[in-house]
Amino acid sequence: xxxxxxxxxxxxxxxxxxxxxxxxxxxxxxxxxxxxxxxxxxxxxxxxxxxxxxxxxxxxxxxxxxxxxxxxxxxxxxxxxxxxxxxxxxxxxxxxxxxxxxxxxxxxxxxxxxxxxxxxxxxxxxxxxxxxxxxxxxxxxxxxxxxxxxxxxxxxxxxxxxxxxxxxxxxxxxxxxxxxxxxxxxxxxxxxxxxxxxxxxxxxxxxxxxxxxxxxxxxxxxxxxxxxxxxxxxxxxxxxxxxxxxxxxxxxxxxxxxxxxxxxxxxxxxxxxxxxxxxxxxxxxxxxxxxxxxxxxxxxxxxxxxxxxxxxxxxxxxxxxxxxxxxxxxxxxxxxxxxxxxxxxxxxxxxxxxxxxxxxxxxxxxxxxxxxxxxxxxxxxxxxxxxxxxxxxxxxxxxxxxxxxxxxxxxxxxxxxxxxxxxxxxxxxxxxxxxxxxxxxxxxx
Amino acid sequence: xxxxxxxxxxxxxxxxxxxxxxxxxxxxxxxxxxxxxxxxxxxxxxxxxxxxxxxxxxxxxxxxxxxxxxxxxxxxxxxxxxxxxxxxxxxxxxxxxxxxxxxxxxxxxxxxxxxxxxxxxxxxxxxxxxxxxxxxxxxxxxxxxxxxxxxxxxxxxxxxxxxxxxxxxxxxxxxxxxxxxxxxxxxxxxxxxxxxxxxxxxxxxxxxxx
Numbered sequence: 001x002x003x004x005x006x007x008x009x010x011x012x013x014x015x016x017x018x019x020x021x022x023x024x025x026x027x028x029x030x031x032x033x034x035x036x037x038x039x040x041x042x043x044x045x046x047x048x049x050x051x052x053x054x055x056x057x058x059x060x061x062x063x064x065x066x067x068x069x070x071x072x073x074x075x076x077x078x079x080x081x082x083x084x085x086x087x088x089x090x091x092x093x094x095x096x097x098x099x100x101x102x103x104x105x106x107x108x109x110x111x112x113x114x115x116x117x118x119x120x121x122x123x124x125x126x127x128x129x130x131x132x133x134x135x136x137x138x139x140x141x142x143x144x145x146x147x148x149x150x151x152x153x154x155x156x157x158x159x160x161x162x163x164x165x166x167x168x169x170x171x172x173x174x175x176x177x178x179x180x181x182x183x184x185x186x187x188x189x190x191x192x193x194x195x196x197x198x199x200x201x202x203x204x205x206x207x208x209x210x211x212x213x214x215x216x217x218x219x220x221x222x223x224x225x226x227x228x229x230x231x232x233x234x235x236x237x238x239x240x241x242x243x244x245x246x247x248x249x250x251x252x253x254x255x256x257x258x259x260x261x262x263x264x265x266x267x268x269x270x271x272x273x274x275x276x277x278x279x280x281x282x283x284x285x286x287x288x289x290x291x292x293x294x295x296x297x298x299x300x301x302x303x304x305x306x307x308x309x310x311x312x313x314x315x316x317x318x319x320x321x322x323x324x325x326x327x328x329x330x331x332x333x334x335x336x337x338x339x340x341x342x343x344x345x346x347x348x349x350x351x352x353x354x355x356x357x358x359x360x361x362x363x364x365x366x367x368x369x370x371x372x373x374x375x376x377x378x379x380x381x382x383x384x385x386x387x388x389x390x391x392x393x394x395x396x397x398x399x400x401x402x403x404x405x406x407x408x409x410x411x412x413x414x415x416x417x418x419x420x421x422x423x424x425x426x427x428x429x430x431x432x433x434x435x436x437x438x439x440x441x442x443x444x445x
Numbered sequence: 446x447x448x449x450x451x452x453x454x455x456x457x458x459x460x461x462x463x464x465x466x467x468x469x470x471x472x473x474x475x476x477x478x479x480x481x482x483x484x485x486x487x488x489x490x491x492x493x494x495x496x497x498x499x500x501x502x503x504x505x506x507x508x509x510x511x512x513x514x515x516x517x518x519x520x521x522x523x524x525x526x527x528x529x530x531x532x533x534x535x536x537x538x539x540x541x542x543x544x545x546x547x548x549x550x551x552x553x554x555x556x557x558x559x560x561x562x563x564x565x566x567x568x569x570x571x572x573x574x575x576x577x578x579x580x581x582x583x584x585x586x587x588x589x590x591x592x593x594x595x596x597x598x599x600x601x602x603x604x605x606x607x608x609x610x611x612x613x614x615x616x617x618x619x620x621x622x623x624x625x626x627x628x629x630x631x632x633x634x635x636x637x638x639x640x641x642x643x644x645x646x647x648x649x650x651x652x653x654x655x
Contacts, residue, residue, distance in 0.1 A: 123543060129568070133541045133594055256546055260502040261509055264457065307640065310500045342622065391593050392627040421623070425593045 013333025014358070017295035018046050021235070024293060030231050037233030041100040045237065049335060049380045051357040051414045058410045058417050058442030059100040060435050061237065061382055063362070065107055065422035066134050067431070068093035077131035080111030080124060083221035090225065094234050096428075097435050100416075101237035105225050107422070109135070110218035116211045118169025121252060134424055142166045143253040145262065148269035151253075152276050157181070163253065170211065173204035238337060240288025241298040242281045242329070244322035245274035250303040259303065263317060274321040282328030285336070295335040296360065299325075306343035306366075311350075319350055330358045340364060341421060348375045364420040369408040372415070381409060384420035385434050391425045395433035402437030410442060417442065450479065454486030455493070457503060459510050462486075466517050476518040483514050484557075491557035495642045504553055530559045532652045533583035537565030537574065539598035544591035547621055547641075551587060554641040555648055571598075571605035578611050585651055587644060588634065590621040599632040607633070616651040620644055 008016065022042040029035035040056070047055035069079040072089035079086040090105035114124055121142070122128075124135040143151065143163055151158045157179060165171040178192040195201045226236055243251070249270065250259035262270045285297040303309070304318040329336050339362040340347075348371050356378040363371055363383030371381055384405065389397060402417055409415040417438040450469070453462040469479055490507040493499040534555055538548050545567050555562045563581055565573060574586060586606070588599045599619050606612050617634040624637045638644035 129543065130541050134592060136543045136592075138543070139546075257505055257509075260505045263502055264459070264506050308501050310502075313500065313502060386625065387593050387623045388596075388625045388628050391596065392631050423593060425596070 008333075010331045010333055010358075014050075014295060014330075014335065015333075017289060017293070017333045017335075018042075018050075020293040021295060022046065024230065028227070028231050029233070034231060034233035038230060038235060041233070042235045045101055045235070045416065048413055048416050049357065049360050051380060054413045054444045057444060058406055058415055058438050060438035060442070061101040061416055061418035062093075062097050062099040062431060062435065063103050063419055063422055064093065064424075064426075066424045067426050068105075069108065070425060071428060075125060075132045076108060076134055077111070077125035079108040080114075080135075083110070083218055087221055087225040091229060094229055095232070097431055099234070099435055100438075102229070102234055103238055104222070104229075104236040106222055110214060113211055113214045113218065116170060116207055116214060119167065120169060121167045137251070139251075139255040139257075141255050141258040143258075145254075145258060145266070148262075148266065148273050152269070152272050154181075155276055155280065167252075170207040171204055173198070173200035173202070176201050236294070237296050238298045239292035239294035239296055240285065241300070242285035242288070242325065243299060244301060244304065244318065244325060245277040245281060246304060246318045246322065247300075247302045248277050248281065249273060256303065263313065267317075270317065274317075278321045278324050279328070281325045282332075285325070285329045286332045286334055289329075289332075289334040295333060296337045297329060297334050298337045298339065300339045301341055301344070304344075304347060305341060306346050311346065314347060315350065319347075323351075323353070326354060326359065330355060335360055337362065339421075340366060345370070351375060352378055354378055360416070362418060362420065368405055372409045376409065376414060380414045380416060382416035382418040385418065387419065387421055387423045387426070390419060390423055390430045390434070391427065393427075393430060395427070395429045398430045398433040399437050402434055403441050406437065406441045410444075413444070448482070448485075450482045451486035451489065454483055454507065454510060454514075455489035457490075457506055457510070459506075459513075462510055463513055463517070466514050470517060470521065476521040479514070479518055480522075483511060487511060487557045491554055494554065495645070501550060504550060508553060531555075531561065531648070531654060532585070533561045533563060533581055534585045534587060534648055535563045535565060535574065535577050535581065535583045536587040536589065537569035538567040538589045538591075539595050539602055540568055540570045541598050542590045542592050542595045543567045544589070544621075547591065548587075548589035550641045551589065551620060551638070551644045554645050555587075558645050558649070560648060560652075571602040574602050575605050575609045575611070578606065578615060579609070584614060584616060585648055586615055586617045587648075588617065588619045588632075590619070590624075593623055595621060596628055596631060599628075599634065603633040616647075618644060618647050 022039060044055040044059045047053055048059050066076045068089045069076055072092055074085060074089055079089060086108055087105055094102050111124060122135050122137055125131045125133055129136055147162065150162065160177060161175050165174045176195045176198060178195055183189055183192045250256055254262060289295055289297050304314055309318060326336050335358065337360045341364050344366045352375045359379045361375060361379050361381050363381050368381060368384045385398065385401060389401060406417060450462065450465045453465060466479060487507060490499060490503065494504055536548060536552050538544055552562050552564050563577060563583060565577060588602055590599055603617055606615055618636050618638055619629065619632060619634045620638045629637050636647055638647055
């Protein structure tokens, strides 16, 4: 009999999540060969990540943003508004390039949903940017400088009444909603429900019903795609995502400028708010991994990159709660797939303070050969073929670059060949050359 | 107490800086002198950033303090601000790209280095760059872009400058997340700056400053 989850050690939990990923319950494979391929690919990735034994060869990821869409001759607008077309593009991409790990097809997202809810945090193709461009974030102080106490006291309530109505036009009735934790006893309970009778609140919910129906359609397409691509032998490597608390505050709540000023003007409140956000980020990652039967949870890192903070600032504001999130995930067997976007050279000595074989780092513009010598001793590194080279370089340059990093970082395992940051434009032959390099030069005999 | 203000600003002591400004304003000091001293303080901030003693947060925060100084001084100010000595530089994020953090840092660094910076904002079409070049006569243009999509927009902008007959009078630098020498070659720009400090060195070199 399987042991109870609560009774397992974190290593056992990780093994369990890997096992559920490698041998998915109820999966329908297209052929015995597809099943064998799926097992070989997932096992190869697992061995690279755990750093206990050598994989059969260096695994290879292709992690695109809108590349599959351009490659299929569509615009990002097409992909965000026609789910079937979008899935077809991603399927073509995976079958043509045959990576060991792929990201699924969720990058473009459901355009009609964003229209219905009037999302203000982003521009998307045909809505604020050209139909042929990627979505882009519109930073702002969606949370005001004097709202820390409200966030700290009750984050859910703050999101419901203040933050969400600011970033979703459709939720403009929500500031009128009752405080749910005030619903306690028969006496007075009815009055709490008055807001639901008011036209602005009802209009908000009307839009949400519409939005929910749209997302169900989209989720159906994504789910069917995921099952199909797995059935053909290709593992999706990400169960969901979570974030470093500093980036939660900086990316979507306070904006870069607001966050930076808070570091000087109200550092204690910023630190306290990150403490409050930390367990929420852990729960979000653990929940995603367990429900998807997949150990990997994606964490994109933004405002702690080289130059964004001094060493002291990184150690004071970024690393403590980020590490708590990582350790909280690791404790539950989850493998954080951390994307160190931009340069992370100055942080490697700090972030290597992690248990061996529990994290996977996507290296972008850091010196990956140097990274292998510190962070790479305790964590599997993936990377770092540059986006500019995929777009403008020759396939020979790609091959040479891949061979160089496989030689330097592949030794002893703990390395996955990959592009360094999600790519839009690229030459197909360059993406092919990257995948081929892992197969040709990545063998461990 | 000369330099007291520039020192406090360079040390990012907001309260102290603003108290000094308030005190001087009350004593009837020349607002231009206050701004000049603030400019010296900002120069120190820029220098410390170039020396890797200060980082992006320090730049942004010093800018916030300066904004407050400007607000305090403005009502007393007659006439224009001090003339810039470094020459004109046009900066903008190219068409299709709305990222501004990197561009803003370059604008800041050029500004504190004495350049007269014309900030065109984000998602700037090629013809707007050309029109601004004609209008201002600026000899240097900086094109910013975070996405690989920006490579083509940068190339189109350089081509438009060429088509307008301004290429031989204009030095063009590019910068952004994924820029390399290959991208310089592809776009037809003159050079790229890995960061804001390199951007300033390029501008200084092209402007004939040491």
